[in-house]
Each structure stands twice: as C-alpha cells, then as structure tokens.
Amino acid sequence: xxxxxxxxxSRTFAGVRGGQPVxxxxxxxxxxxxNDFITILGPSGCGKSTLLRIVAGLEAPSEGRAxxxxxxxxxxxxxxxxxxxxxxxxxxxxxAENVAFGLRERGMxxxxxxGLVASYVDLVGLKGFENHWPKQxxxxxxxxxxxxxxxxxxxxxxxxxxxxxxxxxxTRGLMQELLxxxxxxxxxxxxxxxxxxxxxxxxxxxxxVMTARPGSIKSDVAIDLPHPRHYTLKTSPEFSGLKxxxxxxxxxxxxxxxxxxxAGT
Amino acid sequence: xxxxxxxxxxxxxxxxxSFFVLFVAFWAWITLGGHVNRIFxxxxxxxxxxxxxxxxxxxxxxDILITIWRVxxxxxxxxxxxxxxxxxxxxxxxxxxxxxxxxxFARYLPASAFIPLLILWAGIGELEKLLVIxxxxxFQIILIVAVKVGSTRRDLVEAASTxxxxxxxxxxxxxxxxxxxxxxxxxxxxxxxxxTYVIVAELIGSSSGIGYMIINSQSxxxxxxxxxxxxxxxxxxxxxxxxxxxxxxxxxxxxxx
Numbered sequence: 196x197x198x199x200x201x202x203x204x205s206r207t208f209a210g211v212r213g214g215q216p217v218x219x220x221x222x223x224x225x226x227x228x229x230n231d232f233i234t235i236l237g238p239s240g241c242g243k244s245t246l247l248r249i250v251a252g253l254e255a256p257s258e259g260r261a262x263x264x265x266x267x268x269x270x271x272x273x274x275x276x277x278x279x280x281x282x283x284x285x286x287x288x289x290x291a292e293n294v295a296f297g298l299r300e301r302g303m304x305x306x307x308x309x310g311l312v313a314s315y316v317d318l319v320g321l322k323g324f325e326n327h328w329p330k331q332x333x334x335x336x337x338x339x340x341x342x343x344x345x346x347x348x349x350x351x352x353x354x355x356x357x358x359x360x361x362x363x364x365x366t367r368g369l370m371q372e373l374l375x376x377x378x379x380x381x382x383x384x385x386x387x388x389x390x391x392x393x394x395x396x397x398x399x400x401x402x403x404v405m406t407a408r409p410g411s412i413k414s415d416v417a418i419d420l421p422h423p424r425h426y427t428l429k430t431s432p433e434f435s436g437l438k439x440x441x442x443x444x445x446x447x448x449x450x451x452x453x454x455x456x457x458a459g460t
Numbered sequence: 461x462x463x464x465x466x467x468x469x470x471x472x473x474x475x476x477x478s479f480f481v482l483f484v485a486f487w488a489w490i491t492l493g494g495h496v497n498r499i500f501x502x503x504x505x506x507x508x509x510x511x512x513x514x515x516x517x518x519x520x521x522x523d524i525l526i527t528i529w530r531v532x533x534x535x536x537x538x539x540x541x542x543x544x545x546x547x548x549x550x551x552x553x554x555x556x557x558x559x560x561x562x563x564x565f566a567r568y569l570p571a572s573a574f575i576p577l578l579i580l581w582a583g584i585g586e587l588e589k590l591l592v593i594x595x596x597x598x599f600q601i602i603l604i605v606a607v608k609v610g611s612t613r614r615d616l617v618e619a620a621s622t623x624x625x626x627x628x629x630x631x632x633x634x635x636x637x638x639x640x641x642x643x644x645x646x647x648x649x650x651x652x653x654x655x656t657y658v659i660v661a662e663l664i665g666s667s668s669g670i671g672y673m674i675i676n677s678q679s680x681x682x683x684x685x686x687x688x689x690x691x692x693x694x695x696x697x698x699x700x701x702x703x704x705x706x707x708x709x710x711x712x713x714x715x716x717x
Contacts, residue, residue, distance in 0.1 A: 301624055
C-alpha cells in the first residue's frame with residue numbers, strides 16, 4: 196500500500212470581488228511509496244505549494260482527498276512534519292526548545308525530551324548552539340533547526356516547501372547534502388517542493404514535474420542515481436542528461452506562465 | 461544635511477542637553493529680565509526655592525507617593541482586565557465581532573467627563589481616582605492588544621499546528637509569547653497616558669496628590685509650585701518609562717534586534 200495517496204485533489208480559489216474563480220490546481224493523482232524521496236518541480240505559481248499544504252492539512256482541497264496510511268487528511272497534525280520556506284522558528288524559544296516544541300505539545304516528560312532533542316540537534320550539526328535564540332542564527336542554521344524540529348516528532352512523512360529557497364547558493368548546496376544524508380541514514384517518506392531543477396534531481400528518487408497554472412502533473416521521472424550521493428554527482432553525464440530533459444519540460448511551462456502575464460512585467 | 465544620516469552618540473547627548481539649557485535660559489530671561497509679570501510665571505530660581513519648601517515643610521513627597529500609588533493602582537487594574545480581553549478578541553474572531561464595536565465606541569468616551577459620575581458612584585476617595593485611570597486606559601489597552609494579537613505571524617501558527625499544537629496550545633504557547641513584548645510595549649505607552657488621567661482626577665474633588673497641590677497653588681497664585689509639580693510629574697514619568705523599558709528588555713531578551 197502507498198504511504199501517501201493523493202486522489203483527484205484540486206483547488207479553486209474564490210474570485211476576488213465577484214471576479215472569476217481562479218483554478219490553482221487541476222485534479223491531481225499521486226501515489227507515494229513508503230521511504231520515497233519525491234520532489235515536486237514546477238514554475239512559480241503552479242500550485243505545487245498548494246498541493247503540499249493540502250497534504251499538510253493547512254488547506255482544504257476543493258475536490259478529492261489526500262490519504263496518509265489510508266486515513267483522509269482533514270487537519271494539520273504531528274504525523275506530517277512540515278518545513279516552510281519562511282523562517283518559522285519560534286523566536287522566543289532557544290534552538291533546543293524549538294526542537295522540543297512538538298514533543299512538549301505531546302506532553303512528553305522533560306527527561307525523555309532532553310535525550311531526543313540532543314540527538315536531533317546533533318543530527319543537523321548544531322551541537323553547541325542549543326541555547327542560542329533563532330535571531331542569532333544564520334538562515335541555513337535556522338532551516339536546519341526547523342528540519343530537526345519537524346523530525347523530532349518522528350512524522351510519517353516530511354513535507355518541505357522550498358525550504359532552501361531563501362538561502363544563498365553555497366549554503367543551499369550544503370543543506371541539500373545534509374538533508375539527503377539524513378534521509379539516506381534514517382529513511383523517511385519525503386515530499387519536497389522546489390523550482391530548482393538541480394535540487395529536484397539531486398535529492399529525489401522520483402521527480403514530479405508540474406505544468407503552469409492551473410497545475411497538473413506533466414511528467415513523473417524516476418531518478419535511479421546511486422546512493423549515497425555526493426555533490427560531484429551534479430557534474431556526471433547521467434545527471435546532465437536528466438537535467439537537460441527536465442529543463443526542457445520546465446522551460447515550456449515557464450514560458451506559458453510568462454506569456455500569461457501582461458507585457459513589460 | 462544628508463537625510464537619515466545617523467548622528468554620533470556624543471553629539472546626540474550634547475544636542476539633547478543643549479535644548480534643555482536653551483529652554484531654561486529662555487525661561488530665566490523672560491522672568492528674571494522682567495519681560496513677564498511674576499504673578500503669572502515664576503522664575504526658575506524661585507521655582508526651585510518653592511519646590512524645596514514644598515518638599516521639606518509641606519511634606520509634598522507624601523502627595524507624590526499617593527499620586528504614584530494611584531497611577532500604578534489604576535493602571536494595574538486596567539491591565540489585568542484589558543490584556544486577557546484583548547488577547548481573546550485577537551485570537552477568537554467571534555469574540556472580536558462581539559466586543560470590538562463597543563470597545564471602539566467606548567475608547568472615545570473621555571475619561572475626564574466621567575469624573576462627575578464616578579464621584580457620584582464612588583465618592584471622592586481612592587476608588588474614584590483609580591476608576592478614572594481605569595476608564596481612561598482599559599479600552600485603549602484592549603484595542604491595541606487585540607490588533608497586535610490579530611496580526612500574529614500566520615506561519616508561526618501554521619508551524620505549531622503541523623507540530624501537533626491544539627487550538628488552546630496555539631493560543632497559550634504561540635500567540636501569547638509571540639505578542640508578549642508588544643503587549644508590554646503597549647502597557648508602557650498607556651502608563652504614560654495614565655499620568656495625564658491621574659492629574660485630571662486630582663484636580664477635581666481631591667485633598668491630596670500632585671494634582672491637588674497644583675490646583676491649590678493656583679488659588680494662591682504660587683506659579684513656582686505649579687511648575688515644580690509639573691516638572692516632578694515629568695521626571696517620574698521619564699523614570700518609570702526607563703524602568704519599564706529596562707524591565708521589558710530583561711524580560712524578552714530574544715526580541716532584541
């Protein structure tokens with residue numbers, strides 16, 4: 196059985212001031228196997244974040260449903276950990292307290308929490324920063340904390356919405372390796388939304404390419420590159436071949452998006 | 461001068477002090493130089509003399525203490541009532557829809573106009589003074605807190621809900637801590653306004669306090685005492701503001717830039 200099943204999920208936003216309703220997402224079907232690392236690749240505005248938010252339970256689908264382990268998603272829950280593009284660490288909590296947040300909400304005793312928190316802080320390489328406030332951390336460190344915070348709940352699936360989108364290129368590369376390394380060691384079902392083609396290929400066992408708005412699935416590409424992956428993989432011929440193919444796919448969609456906008460923008 | 465260009469700390473201090481010096485110098489010039497009638501405006505030196513006599517002979521410090529007590533009493537009363545209501549309004553939209561129109565209306569009711577009514581209800585004792593400050597502050601605090609809470613970062617709330625927070629958990633462990641520094645800032649602001657209300661309350665039907673001393677001095681044309689009283693209010697206001705600021709900084713180290 197699939198870990199996550201998306202059945203005919205679509206999303207239409209009500210028209211602004213009596214205008215036409217906007218179709219953001221055409222009905223999408225997707226089955227995600229357990230421990231798969233799926234990246235959803237698409238031009239901006241294609242509804243890929245909307246799809247992720249529906250799986251998270253932060254938005255309701257207009258039609259269809261998402262099922263996790265056979266149970267329909269109706270609201271957000273700790274079984275679906277999420278990392279956002281914006282920095283969403285709680286600024287009044289230290290790194291360790293942020294990581295412990297979900298465990299505390301669950302009512303876990305402090306003693307039990309401490310060990311888990313330490314191991315997740317260590318996992319994302321933030322040992323020594325436990326007592327820092329988020330504002331004292333770089334963007335990359337904040338996102339690492341956010342990943343540790345989501346993982347500490349031991350969710351059934353990890354949802355990431357362009358988590359490295361606000362980071363500079365070098366940091367982004369390091370973060371990709373860090374997250375992939377964690378996945379290679381711990382295995383977890385991951386749904387990762389991005390508009391970066393290289394990132395989508397490098398991370399994924401399967402890339403879902405989406406069309407321009409209203410979004411639907413354009414292609415479904417298995418990435419059979421060996422693990423563990425090293426950043427040098429990005430310069431290999433196999434990688435380049437995949438990149439060329441996906442670039443072509445995405446380019447067509449990006450152009451459709453661009454043409455849909457008024458001239459001069 | 462280049463717009464928005466920062467000024468050095470040394471120059472800032474010098475400039476800040478020099479206005480006080482200029483102000484007092486101008487005051488001394490028009491009073492000591494005989495440009496205004498001494499009956500209407502005392503000069504700085506006799507103001508200080510009058511102030512000293514007030515403190516030493518007339519036990520004015522008792523009036524100061526009683527005024528401080530009234531301000532803080534009324535202010536604490538208003539805060540204890542207003543902050544929870546403001547949080548409830550900001551967090552739960554039906555509560556806001558229920559209370560917001562009335563509170564917006566009540567906010568424009570001038571506290572000073574309630575004084576005759578409050579005297580009828582509560583007499584001219586301490587309770588009436590506290591109530592004037594309460595009426596003047598409570599609606600302001602409710603509204604500002606509700607607006608701050610209502611604009612809590614949505615992504616933090618969403619993050620908490622994906623981490624398993626319940627509705628109550630979100631209010632208690634996200635909305636409240638996220639807004640605590642801003643609420644404290646609001647209280648600091650309103651405390652400044654409370655000083656205005658207390659003096660108004662003491663001008664009418666009172667037998668103690670800084671405001672009472674001021675209205676009492678007016679009948680004796682003791683302008684030096686009046687000015688001394690006003691300056692004392694300003695100084696206490698400034699000190700409590702500094703203390704409040706320092707307290708907030710100590711309480712919320714994470715919110716510092």
